[in-house]
Amino acid sequence: MADSTGSFDAAITGIGMVTAAGVGAGPAWDRIRAPEGTAATRVPALTGTPADIGCWIPSFDAARSIGRRKAWRLDRSSQFAIAAAAEAVADCGLDSSSWDGTRVAVVIGSGIGGAASWEKQHHVLLDEGPLKVSPMLIPMLAVNMSxxxxxxEHRARGPNFVTATACASGTTAIGTARELLRQGVCDVVITGGTEACLIPSIITGFSQMGALSERRSDPTAASRPFDADRDGFVPAEGAAVIVLERAEDARARGAHVYAHISGYGASADAHHATAPEPEGAGAELALRAALKDADIAPDAVDHVNAHGTSTPLNDEMEAKLIRRVLGDRPAVTSVKGVVGHSLGAAGAIEAAITAMTIDKGLIPPTANLDSLDPAIELDVVAKAARPAKVEVAVSNSFGFGGQNAVLLLTRS
Known part of the structure; x- marks a missing residue:
């Protein structure tokens, strides 16, 4: 068993992504670092609903990515997870056909799971009767199945579970995966987040609560984190998966390390079902816990990949939190300006992009930020990517139920 106390670095050695910005980590990064606005468009599945725009992924071909035989029996959220994991494992340079699977864990975050399959089969039940319902319905919809x-797929026989902390799920998964490594219960963790619920019931629910952008006549401009004219988030689907190893193990085999996960913090607002605590008191607990876990001072943070949802309440709360704890030094960005808000997958996508930011020395801009809200006193990167040597970065995630999770990443 490894020592579960003191500082601990988990090395990110593989990255895989399926996003509206691109299928694959490379294409996604290229679009995010040079945005042309949000990758949002009309979503055919949402036609006739009060909110018919989103960041969906029409280019994702499940049959080609994971095989037709597998694809037909999996919910889209599991399809994304499998595709992203395959890319991440290939990228890390380990061979899953020969590794000791008993020492490999899988931790995936998902806020809603197989809701699309559930909704589709419910219509089958009502329209065609129970004998037409798919026998694969339960493994399609169960949140743990990704x-x-x-x-x-990868003969991973170690601990295996899904974390569900709403829009913080992907971040919670990665933080939990790091703890498994720290505690010595495994040597490799395949971890991240996935979500695929651009379906009428879910999106109408968000619309009814007033969480979504009303800028439906101009989808690409709808997600605008920290902008004075932001009016709600743009829903998205997607996944990101990373491979984590102990830093010393990665060094020993000469692996490319994008960045280290050096700190993790989690907390609850205990305030409201859907609204953040206005001053970010609960989120501050998570941020300070991540800093303490990494033994890094607040003034050492160079960059913040913000939760930045483009909602009035979240962005104002998060800006106050960052300013209060980290000051105005860090360069801040939100990738949701490009990829929208993929709920349980968001934190994993943002952690992956933060790792690539550190690795490539380039901070992506916040898309659609035309006029910074005067109440947001931060250095928010806009218009163009900013070259920077990022030694320490923070990735924030917050979710309904007052769920807060923060990762602290450092240069390898």
Whole structure:
């Protein structure tokens, strides 16, 4: 068993992504670092609903990515997870056909799971009767199955589970994965987040609560984190998966390390079901916990990949939090200006982009930021990517129920 106290670096050695900005980590990074506005458009599945725009991924071909036989029996959220995990494992340079699977864990975050399959089969039940409902309905909809299927693909027989902390799920998964490594219960963790619920019931629910942008006549301009004219988030689907190893193990085999996960913090607002605590008191607990875990001072943070949802309440709260704890030094960005808000996958996508930011020395801009809200007193990167040597970065995630999770990443 490894020592579970003191500082601990988990090395990110593989990255895989499926996003509206691109299928694959490379294409996604290229679009995010040079945005042309949000990758949002009309979503055919949402036609006739009060909110018919989103960041969906029409270019994702499940049959080509994971095989037709597998694709037909999996929910889209599991398809994304499998595709992203395959890229991440290939990228890390380990061979899952020969590794000791008993020492490999899988931890995936998902806020809603297989809701699309559930909604589709409910219509089948009502329209065609119970005998027409798919016998695969339960494994399609169960939230744990994305982790289960990834494990089957890669012979990963260690701890296997899904974290569900709403829009913080992907971040919670990565933080939890790091703890498994720290505690010595595994040597490799395939971790990240996935979500695929651009479906009428879910999106109408968000619309009814007033969380979504009303800028439906101009979808590409709808997600605008920290902008004075922001009016709600743009829903998205997607996944990101990373491979984590102990830093010393990665060094020993000469692996490319994008960045280290050096700190993690989590907390609850205990305030409101959907609204953040206005001053960010709960989120501050998570941020300070991540700093303490990494033994890094607040003034050492160079960059913040913000939760930055483009909602009035979240962005104002988060800006106050960053200013209060980290000051005005860090360069701040939100990738949701490009990829929208993919709920349980968001934190994983943002952690992956933060790692690539550190690795490539380039901070992506916040898309659609035309006029910074005067109440947001931060250095928010806009218009163009900013070259920077980022030694320490923070990635924030917050979710309904007052769920807060923060990762602290450092240069390898």
């Amino acid at each position: 982790a289960g299927y990834v494990a089957m």
